[in-house]
Amino acid sequence: MAFARVAIIGLGLIGSSIARAIKERLPQVTVTGHDASAEVRGIAGELGLCDTIAGDPVATVADADLVILAVPVGRMADAAVAIGPGLKPAAIISDVGSSKAGVADALAKALPDHVVIPAHPVAGTENSGPAAGFSTLFEGRWCIVTPAAGAPEDAVTALIGFWQALGAKVDIMGAAxxxxxxxxxxxxxxxxxxxxxxxxxxxxxxxxxxxxxxxxxxxxxxxxxxxxxxxxxxxxxxxxxxxxxxxxxxxxxxxxxxxxxxxxxxxxxxxxxxxxxxxxxxxxxxxxxxxxxxxxxxxx
Amino acid sequence: MAFARVAIIGLGLIGSSIARAIKERLPQVTVTGHDASAEVRGIAGELGLCDTIAGDPVATVADADLVILAVPVGRMADAAVAIGPGLKPAAIISDVGSSKAGVADALAKALPDHVVIPAHPVAGTENSGPAAGFSTLFEGRWCIVTPAAGAPEDAVTALIGFWQALGAKVDIMGAAxxxxxxxxxxxxxxxxxxxxxxxxxxxxxxxxxxxxxxxxxxxxxxxxxxxxxxxxxxxxxxxxxxxxxxxxxxxxxxxxxxxxxxxxxxxxxxxxxxxxxxxxxxxxxxxxxxxxxxxxxxxx
The missing domain is CATH 1.10.3660.10 (6-phosphogluconate dehydrogenase C-terminal like domain)
Known part of the structure; x- marks a missing residue:
């Protein structure tokens, strides 16, 4: 399972770095992006980070095979609810939050009919915003994937392959x-x-x-x-x-x-x-x- | 007052960096060095850090215009006592310790007949030993000089000039x-x-x-x-x-x-x-x- 279309919700340091890394390492993938801030969307647009950037989260995730929520963990639930109506049934939902048990619960509740596989790339810098990102942020860094019990194996494998393609090393562990x-x-x-x-x-x-x-x-x-x-x-x-x-x-x-x-x-x-x-x-x-x-x- | 001969007691990260910086920026100055450890003296000798390296602290400071104690602050008093017999009357004694009030007292007691002007270059790395030093360590960094009340002005000026010559910016403040x-x-x-x-x-x-x-x-x-x-x-x-x-x-x-x-x-x-x-x-x-x-x- 390879992803043809990836949607990124939240275009700050991490979200914009994912977009850049995809452009550089997975040029065949179409990237759509959304940020709640019009200012951030404007900067991301000027930087050419995504193939399309939309103000509407529902439109952003249409046809996406993988949706990555890259917003502060306190906003994950709302972001998941907002994209719900636009998701195709087979879409995999993931995130990049620095805490996992609470986020996993929130996403599972917000999107009970979808495959949710939380993840956390352990990488970052002290800077914030779309201009602070860079394509090599994840190279050689660990990404921890925390699938719930019973998560579909092929989806987990696909998400692992995605992060490895961005240069990360992947580990799997429980959210707690x-x-x-x-x-x-x-x-x-x-x-x-x-x-x-x-x-x-x-x-x-x-x-x-x-x-x-x-x-x-x-x-x-x-x-x-x-x-x-x-x-x-x-x-x-x-x-x-x-x-x-x-x-x-x-x-x-x-x-x-x-x-x-x-x-x-x-x-x-x-x-x-x-x-x-x-x-x-x-x-x-x-x-x-x-x-x-x-x-x-x-x-x- | 310029120093023709500088003695460095203690050839770790800081002492060896001073020696290197003198070689590079003040090539006319003769540098003598001592370390209590024969192993450190051996390494410093192989690195060519000083013009002469001696096992005897008294011989090391003979004829020195400036003596810099670059040993852990707990060893300052003993190091000062050990060099005492070799100091010429006009020698200026300084140090590089990270705490100043206690060191100033200890040096004044150990060398009551000499000019002692404590100093602290706020620079370093996490590495230790003579091989860890480098000549640019003090460039653009602050060196804090803490002269006692009544310290001879020309000696203070000379010490300030010395640190500036090594690339440091100098501030003066009280030890406390x-x-x-x-x-x-x-x-x-x-x-x-x-x-x-x-x-x-x-x-x-x-x-x-x-x-x-x-x-x-x-x-x-x-x-x-x-x-x-x-x-x-x-x-x-x-x-x-x-x-x-x-x-x-x-x-x-x-x-x-x-x-x-x-x-x-x-x-x-x-x-x-x-x-x-x-x-x-x-x-x-x-x-x-x-x-x-x-x-x-x-x-x-």
């Missing part, structure tokens, strides 16, 4: 496990980064301009992910509340342990901890999940 | 204020990164290999600074204990506020917070303190 894995690897880091950037900007003792000026000491790494799309991340934290709060509790315990070690002057505990974390970095680089160049390869 | 500024911009981010990387590697629900595999979702940004030198950072947290614990308390307050917003489903509070932090990132990029390329310019 996905949400716990991402809570640790993505949601908690974002929450921590958002927190510390907020904290630093509101201290009485240190001005915001000092924080900005001396950010090369470590702080600037946190600002990158704390610059990610506010609406998208608001929705992720609300949709994956339980897993986020559970991992946050574990983080708080560990932070308290290190806080106590500093207060007590427990040098050995600090050095042991810091030596252990270094090994994790090495594994990430060995597995090709990050750039080994010092300082991320920033120019000096 | 430096320590608060760096607690926010560097020490707290490192502590948080060390914590979360430790937390993620010890969860029961998610394996370490899953954490590594899906780290592109945000986690890998934290692993970079959590790979920094364990001994250096152990010493920084102990030396700047009060400021670190004070900023950590503020961070904890803010984290509790966001935690509560997630638990209560307070979408507006989350979106407002995340919108505010995005502006900080923009300022950092506008001021040239980070790369504007998406995802730090990593290859895709």
């Amino acid at each position: 496990h996905h949400d716990m894995v991402l809570a640790v690897t993505s949601h908690l880091p974002h929450l921590i980064a958002y927190t510390i950037v907020g904290t630093a900007s509101e201290l009485e003792e240190v001005t915001e301009s000092e924080v900005i000026k001396y950010s090369a000491g470590g702080f600037r790494d946190f600002t990158r992910i704390a610059a990610s799309d506010p609406v998208m991340w608001r929705d992720v934290f609300l949709a994956n509340k339980d897993a986020v709060l559970a991992t946050l509790q574990r983080f708080n315990e560990d932070l308290t342990v290190l806080q106590q070690a500093i207060r007590r002057g427990d040098a050995d505990k600090l050095e042991d901890w810091f030596t252990r974390t270094r090994a994790i970095r090495r594994s990430i680089i060995e597995q090709g999940q990050d750039d080994a160049a010092p300082d991320f390869g920033r120019k000096h | 204020h430096h320590d608060m500024v760096l607690a926010v911009t560097s020490h707290l981010p490192h502590l948080i990164a060390y914590t979360i990387v430790g937390t993620a590697s010890e969860l029961e629900e998610v394996t370490e290999s899953e954490v590594i595999k899906y780290s592109a979702g945000g986690f890998r940004d934290f692993t970079r600074i959590a790979a920094s030198d364990p001994v250096m950072w152990r010493d920084v947290f102990l030396a700047n204990k009060d400021a670190v614990l004070a900023t950590l308390q503020r961070f904890n307050e803010d984290l509790t506020v966001l935690q509560q917003a997630i638990r209560r489903g307070d979408a507006d509070k989350l979106e407002d917070w995340f919108t505010r932090t995005r502006a900080i990132r923009r300022s950092i990029i506008e001021q040239g303190q980070d790369d504007a390329a998406p995802d730090f310019g990593r290859k895709h």
